[in-house]
Amino acid sequence: MEPFVYFKSERISDSVTRIFGPAGEIMYLVEGSEKAALIDTGTGVGDLKAFIESLTDKPYFVLLTHGHVDHAMGAPVFNNVYMNPADKEIYAMHSDFSVRKGFLEMNMGEMFARVKEEDYIHIGSSERYKSLLPGDIFNLGGINLEICVGAGHTPGLVTILIVEERTLLLGDACNFFTFLFDEFSLGITSYQNILRELNERTTGRYDKVYLSHGSGDAPREMLDSILALCEDIKAGTTDDVPFVFMEHKAFIAKEVDENMRRLDGGLGNIVYSKDKVHK
Template sequence: MNRDFFSAEKVNGNITAIRSACGEIMYLIEGDNKAVLMDTNLGVKGLRKLVDTITDKEYEVVITHGHLDHALGVPEFSDKNVYMNHKDIPLYQSMLPFAERDGYIHANLGDAFDEYGITNNDYVEEVPEFDFKELHDGMVFDLGGVTVEIYAYPGHTKGTMVLLIPELGILITGDACNKSTFLFDRICSSVTEYRQTTVNLRDRLSGRYDKVYICHHDMEVGKDILNEMIDVCDDILGGNTIDRPMPFMGVMGYLAKEADDHFNRIDGKSANLIYNKDKIL
């Protein structure tokens, strides 16, 4: 490659945000004794090397869900404990064909693709039977002075998980709840199911965080995003949405609330859904 695909930014004394050239954000969370890396991106080589320059602590890897932009880099960490909800293993395996990731990167980098000079040799190997350890609701990673709690938040995928760092008051919702949550694929929950899941998580974590981080482009969103997402679901169920067509990789979804080209809602709120009209109830 001609340019580094990954870059790092210190967020606070415990968290480093690692960004890909395509705009995804991973998080390295460090305690006094250990660390956790959240997600591994698209399987472009170099992530492992960067992480190992940021921390000298022993670390484990947590994959929030099986989509290609979060899980395909795991082969670089085969000597580590790598956790993912096993419900998403079939999804991970379906993402492995080279054309999937190459098409995604081309689409996201556009004309800049040639500037990076990415070749076939810059991708990690495909490992269909990767040894994922089970990531389940209620798991706690004790890093020393800082803990990472795991909560199930299905909807975007069957096995989507979110991370809470209670000592820092930070909830990382990733793709589970963000400015343009994808809820239109065949594997996604209906809007009604997703609404109830969001209500359940909101009630479980009430009062335990005052910051929310996501995994695409902008790092921090409004702390009321869960309540806002419930309102979005209610508006879809009530027919109070703009329903802007949003085709993505051959699938059609509909954007619920008016937003700009960077998915910033016009009314200043954070939560938004791209949903499937055939999967509302």
């Protein structure tokens, strides 16, 4: 049997390559004329480092949008990694082998049987990672990455504006099915305030939106859609469909079809905890 192929990629612009991981997670390699940045590192199985170095010969560094199991677990094999310190606790919890293995098994289905024990990379402390904060700017040579706010899904989540490409990487900050219900996520009111700040900073500066799951693409209006939905949740005008994920009980704000898309034709959705609406 041939070795399992963990990563696939597609060039989506002059500067950006989208990388698909084994559990449906998406990473991005952004290249300027002088260097490159890998945004997120997936679940920590397979040789991501070798895959990245087959795509670019430029010196590169890693930016982690947040510390979850499907975004940050491949980071230990890289030398130059940035992450918001606010996600250190989440990163440590998700580094647990049982969490990593359980996530892959849940998301990969039958293909999980192809994952070998030796394919998991060793996860150490995040203490060596450099701080990544909103306001930071990384110049890749003709391409600038501007770090923006995005907290809610996790307390340290960041979004990234690819300035010259007029593209906003929302990642998991707000999308078609935004998770906002565990013990680390912000309440709806705090989350909405963060998104308002993001909107103020980026309005008129982007034409495209990239996400970290699904196809990776979303309409430019995604942020506006989620901001409006926050108002609906606070007003109590949502459908509130019960939802359970890894023992967490929550509610889907707007009813969805089998593909998890809103039945009312709206864009973004939120899975939230009712006891944190006004926090």
